[in-house]
Amino acid sequence: MSALTDRLDEIKAEGRAALIGYLPVGYPDVDTSIRAMVAMVESGVDIVEVGPPYSDPVLDGPVIQLAVAQALERGVRVSDAFTAVRAISDAGAPAVVMSYFNPMLQYGLERFAADLVAAGGVGAITPDLTPDVGEEWIAAARQQDLDTIFLVAPSTTRERMHMTVGASRGFVYATSLMGVTGVRASVGEQAARVVAQAREAGAERVCVGLGVSTPEQAAEVAQFAEGVIVGTALLRCLTENTDPEAGIAALRIKAAELAEGVRSAR
Structure with missing residues (x-):
């Protein structure tokens, strides 16, 4: 158990799924991106x-x-x-980093894990790292009691599904489709299938990302997953508003709409 699993279980006990929001740090600048992340927490993320x-x-x-x-x-x-992790933690929400492996490796894996914990972080999602080649990161994370979150997809074989679920802590990140992140017209039936396969492999908590952008899609995913992950739709609030304050205001509205969508699926 961890702070992340505890929070997911608390939310599940409320009869709903968690809303998980992603933003890159530093856009349009570091201060604004951090204020935007805190605004998401205040708006229901x-x-x-x-x-x-x-x-x-x-x-x-x-x-x-x-x-x-x-x-x-x-x-x-x-x-x-x-x-950013410290600000989110201070705002009362669990914070995880979603990082490609090379920056972590260049930073130093043990140092990265220690600094993440020192900032109040609870885990890391590594989208381009698989457990079979991630032993060094898993060891560094376990030493700091950090959750290691790996990805599964519609193409994941049964053997790799079991391996990935076994190495994941916190939750398993299920991608709803093949491709890159972004807004989609529909989430698709594959998301539910990937979640079911992860559960068959032993996953207790599965969260779905890639393509969720509307309250209706959030409600759909919330019916079969422990968490609904949204990134591009939230970031667009900042990219489509040249004034940072207007961007954060739009972000608050979008986050609240998505939070309502998740909660409507009780």
Whole structure:
């Protein structure tokens, strides 16, 4: 058990799924991105994913790619993600980082894990790292009692599903489709199938990401998963408003709508 699983179980006991929101740190600047993450918590987001900047975000769609590229151009560093984690934790929500492996490796895995814990973080999602080649990170995370969250997809074989579920702590991140992040017209039936397969492999908590952007989609996913993950739809509130205050105001509205969607699926 961990702070993350405790929170997910508390939410499940309320008869609903958790709303998990993602934002990259540093867009449009570090201070605004952190204030936006805190605003999400204040507007109904239960858990926040903090994205450290990375030059080759292979899982992310064009909206996130553009924001991360601009953040890097402005000198954002991995350490800024820990500042965001602290602010989220102080606001009363569990914070996890969603980081590609190379920045973690360059930072130093043991140092990364220790600094994440020191900032109040509870785990890390590693979208481009699989458990069979992630032993070094798993060991560093276990030493700090951090949750290790790995991804499964519609293409995941039964053997790899069992391996990934076994190595995951906190929750299993199920991608609802093949492809990169971004807004979709529908979530698709594959999401429920991936969640069911993860449960058959022993997963107790499965959260679904990629493609959720509306309250209706959030409600749909909330019927069969412990958590609904939203990123691009929230980030768009910042990218489509040149005034940071207007962007945060729009973000509050969007987060509240998604939170209502999740809660409507009780």
